[in-house]
Amino acid sequence: MTSPDLPAELKAALDGKLRGFSRSDAAARAAAISKTYRAGGNSGAIRSEADALAYALARMPATYAAVTASLNALIEIRPDLVPKTLLDVGAGPGTATWAAAEAFSSLQHLTLLDANDALRALALDLARDSTRLRNVSYERGEARTALAKADAADLVVASYVINEIGDAEQRALAELMWARTNDTLLLVEPGTPAGYARIIALRDHLIALGAHVAAPCPHDGPCPLQPPDWCHFSQRLQRSRAHMQVKGAEVPFEDERFSYVALTRAPVAQRRSRVLAQPDVGKVEITAKLCTTEGLSVTRVPRRAKADYASARRWRWGDAVS
Numbered sequence: 001m002t003s004p005d006l007p008a009e010l011k012a013a014l015d016g017k018l019r020g021f022s023r024s025d026a027a028a029r030a031a032a033i034s035k036t037y038r039a040g041g042n043s044g045a046i047r048s049e050a051d052a053l054a055y056a057l058a059r060m061p062a063t064y065a066a067v068t069a070s071l072n073a074l075i076e077i078r079p080d081l082v083p084k085t086l087l088d089v090g091a092g093p094g095t096a097t098w099a100a101a102e103a104f105s106s107l108q109h110l111t112l113l114d115a116n117d118a119l120r121a122l123a124l125d126l127a128r129d130s131t132r133l134r135n136v137s138y139e140r141g142e143a144r145t146a147l148a149k150a151d152a153a154d155l156v157v158a159s160y161v162i163n164e165i166g167d168a169e170q171r172a173l174a175e176l177m178w179a180r181t182n183d184t185l186l187l188v189e190p191g192t193p194a195g196y197a198r199i200i201a202l203r204d205h206l207i208a209l210g211a212h213v214a215a216p217c218p219h220d221g222p223c224p225l226q227p228p229d230w231c232h233f234s235q236r237l238q239r240s241r242a243h244m245q246v247k248g249a250e251v252p253f254e255d256e257r258f259s260y261v262a263l264t265r266a267p268v269a270q271r272r273s274r275v276l277a278q279p280d281v282g283k284v285e286i287t288a289k290l291c292t293t294e295g296l297s298v299t300r301v302p303r304r305a306k307a308d309y310a311s312a313r314r315w316r317w318g319d320a321v322s
């Protein structure tokens with residue numbers, strides 16, 4: 001399992017960049033960017049080197065943690081996956097590329113693409129001193145245009161990108177990404193009802209085109225959750241001092257809520273139930289909400305079933321369990 005916290009090389013590169021910048025300026029810029037996102041805006045608000053750094057300091061630890069948690073879940077179901085090539089669509093500062101490089105030592109060719117010059121420049125700067133990442137290739141351009149020219153990759157990732165694409169274009173982008181996927185396509189979005197809705201719409205669309213779900217769902221059927229419920233997960237990550245200052249945070253950790261789907265070309269052999277919320281451990285029984293091959297299930301494990309109870313005590317929200 002890869003740690004959800006930023007790798008030391010990336011932390012050091014971010015700290016190095018921050019040295020020439022005022023933390024209060026970075027905090028003000030990060031707050032303005034967050035306000036834009038909350039109001040439905042996009043990364044177009046990130047225009048300068050200082051904006052890009054502020055975005056990375058404020059958001060990269062959390063999006064990295066969400067992508068890593070998704071990759072950990074994927075690897076658990078697909079331990080045979082050894083991707084050699086990566087395509088990171090809407091790569092921004094390179095978050096998903098760093099996460100994938102940590103998760104898969106097999107990766108040899110890493111390609112990023114994005115339309116934002118400031119984020120691209122920052123990504124290349126952060127990667128410059130990394131042994132794994134210094135030879136990445138970073139294409140500049142609008143995702144659909146760049147994808148049309150891109151080589152296919154074993155692993156294609158779009159992390160926190162679909163929410164920046166207009167509703168009408170999301171399917172077309174997903175189709176293009178799927179067409180460039182040799183093995184697995186991972187989509188990660190904020191863990192809000194709207195983020196989940198985008199994931200589930202593209203999941204259904206790509207299943208209709210022949211995709212199979214590796215994670216989180218143990219099936220390729222329709223999602224059994226009914227509104228107002230939605231499928232999302234939570235990953236805790238540590239906050240560095242700089243991260244706390246830029247976010248004006250008081251606690252040294254953050255819980256990032258995210259929704260994701262990993263879609264593969266080949267049918268998936270392992271179908272393990274997914275824990276959809278933190279189980280309730282009571283004196284008499286453990287109650288867990290699971291997504292199973294048969295649909296949604298509220299499973300009760302009585303204390304008297306000693307071995308089952310002991311193993312259910314270890315279940316955590318997001319785990320794949322048998």
Ligand SMILES: C[S@@+](CC[C@H](N)C(=O)[O-])C[C@H]1O[C@@H](n2cnc3c(N)ncnc32)[C@H](O)[C@@H]1O
Pocket residue numbers: 042043044059060063064089090091092093094095096113114115116119141142143144158159160161164165
């Ligand atoms: C919220 S950022 C996420 C960046 C990175 N994937 C991460 O997880 O930290 C969204 C990124 O998608 C890029 N993006 C949005 N729409 C795009 C498009 N149509 N073509 C290329 N890049 C796009 C933005 O420039 C930005 O870098």
